Amino acid sequence: MKQIPEKDRERLALTGLEVEMHNRCGSFFQIDQNVIQTTCGAEDVEMLPIKAALEKYDWLKDHYWKAVPKDKDKYTQYVAKQEPQGLVVIAQPGAKVAMPIQACLFLREEPVQHVHNIFIAKEGAEIHIISGCASSWQKKQGAHIGVTEIYVGKGARVTSTMIHNWNPGISVFPRSATIVEEDGTFLSNYICMQPVRQVNMYPTAHLIGKNAVARFSSIAVATPGSLLDLGSRAILGAEHTSAELITRAITTGGTVISRGHIRGERDNTRGHIECKGLILKDGVIHAIPEIEGTLTGTELSHEAAVGKIARHEIEYLMARGLSEEEATATIIRGFLDVKISGLPAVLQAHIDAVIDKAESGF
Amino acid sequence: MLDISDLHVSVDNTEVLHDINLHIGPGETHILMGPNGSGKSTLLKSIMGFDAYTITSGSITFKGKDLTDMPINERAHLGIGMMFQQPPAVSGLKLGKLLAATSHRGEDAIEALAQSVNMEHFLSRDVNVGFSGGELKRSEVLQLKVQQPDFLMLDEPESGVDLENMSLMGKEIAGLLEKDVRIVNRRKSGLIITHTGYILDYLNADQGHVMINGQIRCHGNPREILRVVKEKGYGECLRCKQI
Numbered sequence: 001m002k003q004i005p006e007k008d009r010e011r012l013a014l015t016g017l018e019v020e021m022h023n024r025c026g027s028f029f030q031i032d033q034n035v036i037q038t039t040c041g042a043e044d045v046e047m048l049p050i051k052a053a054l055e056k057y058d059w060l061k062d063h064y065w066k067a068v069p070k071d072k073d074k075y076t077q078y079v080a081k082q083e084p085q086g087l088v089v090i091a092q093p094g095a096k097v098a099m100p101i102q103a104c105l106f107l108r109e110e111p112v113q114h115v116h117n118i119f120i121a122k123e124g125a126e127i128h129i130i131s132g133c134a135s136s137w138q139k140k141q142g143a144h145i146g147v148t149e150i151y152v153g154k155g156a157r158v159t160s161t162m163i164h165n166w167n168p169g170i171s172v173f174p175r176s177a178t179i180v181e182e183d184g185t186f187l188s189n190y191i192c193m194q195p196v197r198q199v200n201m202y203p204t205a206h207l208i209g210k211n212a213v214a215r216f217s218s219i220a221v222a223t224p225g226s227l228l229d230l231g232s233r234a235i236l237g238a239e240h241t242s243a244e245l246i247t248r249a250i251t252t253g254g255t256v257i258s259r260g261h262i263r264g265e266r267d268n269t270r271g272h273i274e275c276k277g278l279i280l281k282d283g284v285i286h287a288i289p290e291i292e293g294t295l296t297g298t299e300l301s302h303e304a305a306v307g308k309i310a311r312h313e314i315e316y317l318m319a320r321g322l323s324e325e326e327a328t329a330t331i332i333r334g335f336l337d338v339k340i341s342g343l344p345a346v347l348q349a350h351i352d353a354v355i356d357k358a359e360s361g362f
Numbered sequence: 363m364l365d366i367s368d369l370h371v372s373v374d375n376t377e378v379l380h381d382i383n384l385h386i387g388p389g390e391t392h393i394l395m396g397p398n399g400s401g402k403s404t405l406l407k408s409i410m411g412f413d414a415y416t417i418t419s420g421s422i423t424f425k426g427k428d429l430t431d432m433p434i435n436e437r438a439h440l441g442i443g444m445m446f447q448q449p450p451a452v453s454g455l456k457l458g459k460l461l462a463a464t465s466h467r468g469e470d471a472i473e474a475l476a477q478s479v480n481m482e483h484f485l486s487r488d489v490n491v492g493f494s495g496g497e498l499k500r501s502e503v504l505q506l507k508v509q510q511p512d513f514l515m516l517d518e519p520e521s522g523v524d525l526e527n528m529s530l531m532g533k534e535i536a537g538l539l540e541k542d543v544r545i546v547n548r549r550k551s552g553l554i555i556t557h558t559g560y561i562l563d564y565l566n567a568d569q570g571h572v573m574i575n576g577q578i579r580c581h582g583n584p585r586e587i588l589r590v591v592k593e594k595g596y597g598e599c600l601r602c603k604q605i
Contacts, residue, residue: 313450315412318434319443320464320505327435330463334454334488 004106008136012104014194014354015132015163025099028087032110035085044095045127046088050116053088060088063118067149067177067206075145075173079114086116086147091125091156100128100161100347107135107142107170117148121156121184128347129158133172134165141169148176152184154209161189161347163354166196168225174201182209182238191354192228193221202231202259207241214243217338219355222254222283231259231288236269236298247275248336251283261290264298271298277306278335309335363388363551364409364513369420371408377418378404379576386513389548391539391565393584394555396573397596402555403447405573406515409553410444411437424513443511445502447518447555451490457501458485465508475507479534495522503534514538514552520560532564541565559588572599 004012026040026047040047054060070080087103107113121127133144144166152158158178166172180186186205205214216232234243249256262271277285291300309331317327336355364386371379379401386392396402408415409422411434422429429437452460461472476482479500490498499519506514519531536542540550554561562584570584572591579599580587590598 310450311413313452315410315434316446316450316452317460319410319438319446320460320509321435321438322463323435324433326463330455330460331452334452337454 008106008108008134011134011137011165012106012132015104015134015165024102025097026089026101028101028103029106030085030087030104030113030115031106031108032113033085038087040101042095042097044092045097045101046090046092047101048088050084050086050088050118053090053118054084057090060118063120063149063151065149067151067179068147068175072175076147076175079116079145079147079175082114084116085114086118088117089119089127089129091121091127093123093125093153095122096126097128098346100130100159103129103131105131105133105144105146107133107139107144107166109139110142112143112145114145115147117146119148119150119158119160121152121158123154124156125153126157127159129160130347130350131160131162132165133162135167135170137167139167139170143171143173146172146174146176148174150176150178150186152178152180152186152212154181155183156181157185157187159187159189159347161351162191164190164192164196164199165194168195169197171198172196172200174199174203176201176203178203178205178214180205180207180209180212180214183211184209185212186214188214188216188232189351190216190218190220190230191351193219193355195223196226196228198227198229200229202233204233204235205243206235206237207243208237210238210240212238212241216243216245218247218249218258219336219338220247220249220256220258222249222251222256224253224283226254227257228255229257229259231257231261233261234263234271236262236264236266236271239266240268241266242270244271245273246338247287248338249275249277249285249287250332250336251277251279251285252281253283255284255286257284257286257288259288259290260302261292262300263292263294264300265294267295267297269298271300273302273304275302275304276335277304278332279306279308280332363390363425364553365421365423366409367420369408369422370418371404372416372418373404373414377576379408382420382578384571384578386551386553388551389540389545390569391552391554391567393559393562393567393570393587394553394573395557395559395570395587395591400573401576402573403517404576406444406517406553406555409515410434410442438509438511441512442515443506443509443513444515445499445506445517445519447521449490449498449502451488451492453488453491455489456486457481457489457504460489461485461505461508464505467508472508476504479504479507479530496524496527499523499527499531503531503538506538507534510538512550514550516552516554516561518555518557520556520558528560529564532561535561536565539565559584562588572596574600
């Protein structure tokens with residue numbers, strides 16, 4: 001990993017990649033289509049390239065193209081036709097790893113990078129995965145298509161944090177889905193604050209076991225020329241399941257489409273969508289929350305607000321002595337501060353650092 | 363310290379303050395009374411320099427400096443502080459972080475100040491988010507204790523405060539105004555908007571003014587004004603016309 005030029009290492013660091021592996025339990029590194037490194041220090045958590053994993057474990061085929069259908073769209077069809085490349089993480093029953101596993105996907109030379117990841121947390125296991133996706137500073141154009149299938153077993157807990165740092169000419173098509181069993185918890189965090197041509201994704205969590213919980217948190221900044229078409233969906237398919245979809249979107253000239261969909265199809269289910277948008281410079285923030293209940297026992301709600309920074313908040317902070325610029329930056333920083341409960345401190349600190357670095361650029 | 367002369371202020375091109383004259387010297391505390399909507403808060407906000415309040419003629423000078431074109435934060439640095447009647451909630455900003463950002467005090471000093479107003483558990487909370495009426499006021503007092511302004515403006519410090527908090531607030535405000543300092547050495551000044559006059563149970567004020575329809579109609583002894591208003595209402599001040 002240390003062979004990467006300094007300038008690209010900085011870009012990778014912005015996505016959360018710890019080159020020195022501090023505070024990381026394992027690491028997977030894929031440049032274009034080549035897996036450079038797979039390591040994992042934890043005993044009962046295995047990390048391996050998908051090809052090796054499919055050869056090693058026959059049972060894995062039951063998790064391969066099961067959460068995400070192969071023929072979902074042209075992007076999944078494309079990935080299905082290629083030789084599989086990507087990361088498989090298998091956490092054995094009861095495995096608990098506080099330190100995150102990092103998966104770094106780096107687009108350097110090839111026009112299209114495709115990847116297929118499978119994360120499996122077996123009964124009672126607990127894992128955190130940071131996927132940092134970036135392109136080389138020299139990379140002008142290209143596409144990244146990433147399929148991710150996540151399986152959260154009975155009582156298991158998976159936190160998946162994806163941080164993007166692309167270039168203005170890159171298009172990105174993540175296709176992911178998660179299946180959460182009884183008492184399982186799935187936390188998904190997504191951060192994209194750097195210029196990109198297009199991000200298009202709509203991950204889905206299927207809550208199929210009682211008491212399963214899903215929480216999606218997204219922080220998106222659309223700079224001029226960026227189109228961020230982001231969504232998240234939760235299907236409340238078992239009793240006592242709940243989901244929360246939270247988005248903070250900022251435009252400084254680009255477009256954010258914030259979609260959300262919760263379908264309550266069992267009794268005693270709850271779901272909430274919250275989207276807040278801040279227009280700093282003329283651009284588009286389009287919130288499209290959908291809540292769909294199919295029976296009396298489901299309770300769904302949504303709230304969305306789009307606007308500029310409240311003048312009276314800026315003036316309040318100025319009356320305490322902050323300059324207008326400081327007050328504005330402070331309020332933006334606060335706006336982006338989504339409280340993600342259940343996140344380990346190291347991960348929260350990392351997310352905070354990513355926001356702080358980007359925020360100084362407004 | 364503060365000199366306001368022939369001041370006219372407009373909001374959305376409508377004049378709301380007419381020909382205000384007010385002089386507050388070092389160490390003096392003044393009380394401003396008047397019916398709802400008479401322009402009392404507008405005067406405070408004009409002195410602080412909020413955008414919506416345009417000075418169309420006249421002047422406000424503080425410590426000899428003309429404030430007309432001075433940004434809010436520079437007025438704060440010059441020594442003007444304000445307790446808001448309805449402070450906004452700023453989500454994502456911790457109270458402790460705000461206090462650290464607005465002063466050169468260390469963490470321990472801020473913690474000690476927070477303890478003095480029973481706010482030590484609020485330093486890690488978002489500023490004013492979900493605070494009760496009394497907590498909002500204590501948060502404001504704490505911010506002012508950190509800021510230590512030379513001229514303090516209080517917009518209805520009693521509103522929404524229960525009796526127990528009122529006693530704490532009264533004592534703290536008296537402290538901010540150096541009421542414990544001998545009168546010859548006292549330098550801090552204040553302008554307090556009050557409807558009830560409860561604040562006068564905790565500190566002495568030097569002068570009172572009554573504002574009606576954007577004009578200051580009477581000046582006088584604060585307790586006397588309070589007594590007259592309680593007995594006869596503001597109509598008496600309208601008749602008094604001591605402009």
